[in-house]
Amino acid sequence: MVDDYPMTLWGYELSLKKYSENYEWEFEKANNCDEAINLIKKNKIPGFEIVFLDLNIPPSEIYNIKNGEQLGKEIQKSNPNIKIVVLTMLNNPLRIKNVLKNLNPNGFIIKSEITPEVLLLLVESMLDNRTFYSQQIKKLQPLKIINDEDISDLDLEILHYISLGEKMKNLPNYIPLSMASIERRKKKLKLILGVQNNSDRMLIEMAKKRGVI
Numbered sequence: 273m274v275d276d277y278p279m280t281l282w283g284y285e286l287s288l289k290k291y292s293e294n295y296e297w298e299f300e301k302a303n304n305c306d307e308a309i310n311l312i313k314k315n316k317i318p319g320f321e322i323v324f325l326d327l328n329i330p331p332s333e334i335y336n337i338k339n340g341e342q343l344g345k346e347i348q349k350s351n352p353n354i355k356i357v358v359l360t361m362l363n364n365p366l367r368i369k370n371v372l373k374n375l376n377p378n379g380f381i382i383k384s385e386i387t388p389e390v391l392l393l394l395v396e397s398m399l400d401n402r403t404f405y406s407q408q409i410k411k412l413q414p415l416k417i418i419n420d421e422d423i424s425d426l427d428l429e430i431l432h433y434i435s436l437g438e439k440m441k442n443l444p445n446y447i448p449l450s451m452a453s454i455e456r457r458k459k460k461l462k463l464i465l466g467v468q469n470n471s472d473r474m475l476i477e478m479a480k481k482r483g484v485i
Contacts, residue, residue, distance in 0.1 A: 273300070273301045273324040274301075274302045274303075274304075274307075274308045274323065274324065274325050274340065274343065275301075275324075275326040275329065275359070276303050276304060276326065276328070276329045276330055277303075278301075278303065280326075281301045284324060284359075285297075285299050287391050288391060291388035291389070291391065291392050295399075300315065300320070303329070303330070304329055304331075304332070305329060305330065305331055305332035305337045305340075305342075306333055306335065308323075308329075308343055309332065309343070309346065312346075312347055312350050312351070313350075319351050320354055321354065321398075322354070322355045322395075322398055323344070323347055323354055323356050323357065325343065325356055325357065325358055325359065326340050326358075326359055326360055327358060327360045327367075328340065328360070328361070328362070338429075338485075339428075339485070340358070340360075341370070341371055341374060341375055342425065344356045344358070344375045344377065355378040355379070355398050356375065356378055356379070357377060357379035358375070358377045358381070359381050359386065360383060361383050362382075362483045363382050363408060363412065363483075364482050364484075366423070366482050366483065367482065367483035368380075368409065368412055369422065370422055370484075374422070374424075374425070378398060378403055379394050379397065379398065379405070380404075380405045380406065381394065381406040381409070382408040384408075385406045385407060390406065423461065423464065426449065426457065427457055427460075428484070429446070429447050430447060430457055430458060430461070431461065431475070431476065431479050431484065431485050432485065433446055434458075434472050434475065434476055435479075435485060440455075440472075458475070461479070462475055465478040
């Protein structure tokens with residue numbers, strides 16, 4: 273279980289033990305990306321069955337991982353058999369579209385919908401190799417992206433370094449793209465996010481408001 277709020281992790285564990293008592297549970301908990309990766313590496317054999325994953329967690333200080341979505345992809349590379357369940361407060365259609373496409377989790381639940389009954393249904397679906405999406409995820413109609421393009425990992429890298437105050441001229445030192453490609457991607461991001469001026473500050477504010485970063 274990965275979440276930056278220890279009480280949230282405690283609540284998940286308590287609910288699963290109480291309301292899924294037909295199953296035998298062993299839990300490991302992490303509050304950030306580094307703790308999660310270290311647990312995955314440590315327990316690769318025999319490995320975990322399910323990872324409960326928040327999207328908004330502190331970025332890695334060791335690995336090149338900025339958020340829960342990227343952490344989920346790293347976990348999938350480590351062990352494709354691990355089932356990824358996203359539990360998040362975010363309900364922005366744009367962010368959900370990207371998570372569904374880029375991570376394709378086995379389960380996806382908005383935290384406000386979590387009840388013991390929902391957790392039990394989730395577990396039963398996972399063990400039966402079925403996906404489980406909460407009602408809000410099913411009802412949300414992800415936004416149509418311009419030219420059917422999505423916000424990629426490289427786009428997220430650009431937003432990350434801009435949010436840190438890094439100058440545009442320095443971004444090719446951190447991102448494997450030319451300056452011209454970075455500028456084109458930034459222009460596309462402004463179109464997607466509805467930023468109508470050249471302000472990088474406004475781009476970051478809108479990206480945060482829309483739940484992209």
